[in-house]
Amino acid sequence: MKKSISFLFAIFAIAQITSAQINSSFFSKADSFFKENVSNGLVNYKNIKSDPSDLNELLSTIATAKPQKSNANEFKAFYINAYNLLVINGIIKKYPVKRPTDIGGFFDRSKYTVAGKSTTLNGIENGILRKSFPKEARFHFALVCAGLGCPPLIAEAYTPNKLESLLQHQTVKAINDTKFTRVDGKKVKISQIFEWYAGDFKQFGSYVDFLNKYRKTPLDPKSRVSFYTYDWTLNDLK
Numbered sequence: 591m592k593k594s595i596s597f598l599f600a601i602f603a604i605a606q607i608t609s610a611q612i613n614s615s616f617f618s619k620a621d622s623f624f625k626e627n628v629s630n631g632l633v634n635y636k637n638i639k640s641d642p643s644d645l646n647e648l649l650s651t652i653a654t655a656k657p658q659k660s661n662a663n664e665f666k667a668f669y670i671n672a673y674n675l676l677v678i679n680g681i682i683k684k685y686p687v688k689r690p691t692d693i694g695g696f697f698d699r700s701k702y703t704v705a706g707k708s709t710t711l712n713g714i715e716n717g718i719l720r721k722s723f724p725k726e727a728r729f730h731f732a733l734v735c736a737g738l739g740c741p742p743l744i745a746e747a748y749t750p751n752k753l754e755s756l757l758q759h760q761t762v763k764a765i766n767d768t769k770f771t772r773v774d775g776k777k778v779k780i781s782q783i784f785e786w787y788a789g790d791f792k793q794f795g796s797y798v799d800f801l802n803k804y805r806k807t808p809l810d811p812k813s814r815v816s817f818y819t820y821d822w823t824l825n826d827l828k
Contacts, residue, residue: 613664616651620671620747623648627678631742632827639682648675653703659722663750666723669704670732670748673714676702677736680711681824689822690736697735711735720790727790727800728757730783731764739781739821741770765804778813782820 623644627634638645652675657668680696681687690696697711704714719729734743741764748756764770772779778798784791791800797815802808 613655613657613668616648616655617667617671617747617749619644619651620648620675621749623675624743624747625745628743628745629827631744632825633678633681633736633743634827635678635682635685635824636828638678639685642679642682645675645679645682649679649702652676653706655705657705661750662723663753666719666726666729667748667750667753669714669719670729672704673711673719673733674743676704676711676714677734681736687824689824691822720787724790725793726757727787727794728761730787730790731760732757734825736825737820737822738825739823740783740825743825762804762806765801766806771801771805772818773809773813776810776813778809778815779818780815782817784815785817 626644627638652672655668657665659665677690679702680693680700681690684693687693693700699710701708701710709717715729715733719726719733723729731741732748734740741760744756744760746756770781778801780797780801784797791797794800794803798809798811798813802811
């Protein structure tokens with residue numbers, strides 16, 4: 591009996607070590623991929639399509655990795671990177687295209703294997719990340735849908751150690767960007783992201799309350815908020 595328990599413990603320990611090694615390798619390779627193919631928030635889709643070997647290697651890891659929710663930072667970082675990489679993969683399959691919405695079912699029907707399960711991009715965003723961490727509205731500034739209306743894709747991977755600082759940085763950057771948050775006195779126009787995911791932001795109060803958590807120059811609490819039309823033009827580095 592003791593031998594059986596010891597054997598099972600050894601198998602479990604090996605599995606944990608292997609998983610950690612896979613995840614460590616994944617974050618390192620994803621970081622190199624983003625650094626090579628992303629510049630100023632734009633993606634070099636043409637370059638990736640000409641040689642998708644690095645992307646395909648990352649997708650293979652995404653398919654078999656086993657992130658554990660008990661390690662929250664690793665779990666979040668894994669799925670943020672997986673989402674952004676799968677978006678890129680979906681684009682290069684049909685590239686050249688003008689916008690992701692030109693590809694039928696891009697977000698809600700195209701299936702991918704992620705951590706051993708079949709899911710969609712919406713499944714990652716809504717069924718995994720938002721469902722698992724409903725208080726984390728900053729996901730919306732890290733998940734990049736391939737449209738210029740999205741906050742820009744960063745030229746590095748989200749890693750467990752840097753997750754908090756990167757989420758904070760990207761949120762502050764977007765909310766203080768005059769193109770993303772358009773302020774005219776007491777009139778404020780914000781992205782339709784806030785309209786589509788109103789509950790994620792309004793759990794902190796009003797839209798202005800949320801914005802002021804990250805604004806360097808706070809908005810007037812009585813500001814009138816409206817939404818500008820989302821720009822689905824592809825974030826293509828030409």
